[in-house]
Amino acid sequence: MPPVRRLAWVLVALLVGAAALLSAGPSSLVDWRAMRAIAIESDDWGLCGFVPSVTAWEGLRHEDLSPGRFPAVYWNSTLEDSAAVASLAAVLQSHRGRDGLPAVLQPNYIVSSQAYEDGVWRRHDLPDLPRAYARPGMWRAVGDAARAGVWHPEFHGAWHYDPRLQRQAIADAPQLVAAAARGIMLFPGSEAARELGPWRSTPQLAAELDTALAVFGRAFGRAPGSIIAPDYTWDGRVEALWQSRELAVIQAKREQRHPDYPSGLAGRVLKVLERQWARAAHPRRTYLERNCRLEPVQSPDPREVVAACVRDTERAWRRGEPAIVESHRVNFAHADRSFEEAGRDGLAGYLAGATTLPSGPPVFLVDAEVAALAGRGTSLRAGPGAWVARNGTHARRVAWLPPAEDGVGRMATLLLLDSGCARRLDVHDAR
Numbered sequence: 001m002p003p004v005r006r007l008a009w010v011l012v013a014l015l016v017g018a019a020a021l022l023s024a025g026p027s028s029l030v031d032w033r034a035m036r037a038i039a040i041e042s043d044d045w046g047l048c049g050f051v052p053s054v055t056a057w058e059g060l061r062h063e064d065l066s067p068g069r070f071p072a073v074y075w076n077s078t079l080e081d082s083a084a085v086a087s088l089a090a091v092l093q094s095h096r097g098r099d100g101l102p103a104v105l106q107p108n109y110i111v112s113s114q115a116y117e118d119g120v121w122r123r124h125d126l127p128d129l130p131r132a133y134a135r136p137g138m139w140r141a142v143g144d145a146a147r148a149g150v151w152h153p154e155f156h157g158a159w160h161y162d163p164r165l166q167r168q169a170i171a172d173a174p175q176l177v178a179a180a181a182r183g184i185m186l187f188p189g190s191e192a193a194r195e196l197g198p199w200r201s202t203p204q205l206a207a208e209l210d211t212a213l214a215v216f217g218r219a220f221g222r223a224p225g226s227i228i229a230p231d232y233t234w235d236g237r238v239e240a241l242w243q244s245r246e247l248a249v250i251q252a253k254r255e256q257r258h259p260d261y262p263s264g265l266a267g268r269v270l271k272v273l274e275r276q277w278a279r280a281a282h283p284r285r286t287y288l289e290r291n292c293r294l295e296p297v298q299s300p301d302p303r304e305v306v307a308a309c310v311r312d313t314e315r316a317w318r319r320g321e322p323a324i325v326e327s328h329r330v331n332f333a334h335a336d337r338s339f340e341e342a343g344r345d346g347l348a349g350y351l352a353g354a355t356t357l358p359s360g361p362p363v364f365l366v367d368a369e370v371a372a373l374a375g376r377g378t379s380l381r382a383g384p385g386a387w388v389a390r391n392g393t394h395a396r397r398v399a400w401l402p403p404a405e406d407g408v409g410r411m412a413t414l415l416l417l418d419s420g421c422a423r424r425l426d427v428h429d430a431r
């Protein structure tokens with residue numbers, strides 16, 4: 001072949017490849033315009049930070065901790081307690097979708113913490129909590145909310161920060177040791193000390209993931225169905241590890257941070273290429289993009305945040321996407337109770353707005369349902385006390401309810417689901 005012609009063929013191949021790469025995106029068996037789905041993702045639950053209470057700051061200065069870029073409202077962000085969980089659950093329960101099922105929150109959990117207690121670092125795995133973060137009755141409130149179908153725990157990570165960097169950072173600095181002894185989680189440079197940073201070895205991350213998933217399973221009685229990396233920082237190794245552990249529904253791919261990419265335009269282009277490559281090369285992974293932001297306590301105008309979130313919800317539907325709402329724990333658990341109230345009011349306002357739109361009410365889904373409906377047309381949401389089976393297609397479909405994991409009670413069951421149906425299955429009925 002003459003060199004010019006060969007070059008032309010190479011160019012054509014490159015163009016076709018680039019077009020395939022850039023157009024790679026999610027395909028779905030479900031019409032999300034008609035489905036009008038809302039999934040709510042909330043990070044940082046279970047995180048024993050950033051302070052146990054406002055009194056922990058007495059005699060200490062924020063400046064001594066110099067964590068890096070840190071939004072003001074987070075200085076008094078704290079671990080949720082029973083009242084915070086129960087009041088939030090009540091808000092969720094009072095708003096229902098068109099299928100009669102209530103709004104459901106996906107609290108993304110950090111499952112372990114290291115606490116500086118009696119002069120040594122001690123590890124605590126959920127449901128165990130450090131002494132400074134005692135929360136009587138909290139797990140009962142979580143269990144009640146889960147049984148009511150409004151609380152669907154998902155996975156955020158093991159520690160949130162690289163635990164070794166946290167231990168190293170406070171060594172020999174009396175102010176920092178004092179802060180750690182009081183349960184303050186911040187330390188110099190903590191903002192950049194991300195749990196899944198590129199400096200951490202793959203075997204170490206694999207072992208940490210296995211332990212964290214075992215902790216999650218013991219705490220919540222099932223494996224997680226979706227994941228969000230701490231501080232949006234992860235890489236291809238980490239995604240491969242997640243997938244090898246059946247964690248293939250990945251939240252907020254568009255927010256992904258790559259600390260080792262160059263800054264500026266080159267970094268942004270690399271990021272887009274990486275994302276498109278991941279979509280094209282890993283069809284078994286589901287990437288869910290957060291397309292609605294509900295962070296009222298971080299704004300001087302919470303009402304506008306709520307109104308914008310309702311508008312973005314409708315826009316997502318019009319684009320043919322489920323509305324994926326981001327709302328961090330800091331809106332609902334805070335050492336200053338007035339923030340909790342503002343956050344709950346914001347959520348209540350959003351749910352009231354989104355369930356009374358003139359175009360009709362929505363349905364509330366969890367990430368795993370979004371992924372299953374897109375891929376298979378049907379979904380099963382596992383929960384304590386009840387399962388929810390759905391068929392999002394226009395045809396009658398069969399779904400498979402697996403046997404109880406403990407091997408006693410419920411047998412494997414085939415379900416016939418009518419088009420567009422949502423069925424709540426009491427676990428006892430399914431036996």
Ligand SMILES: [Zn+2]
Binds near residue numbers: 043044156160230231
């Ligand atoms: Zn987080």
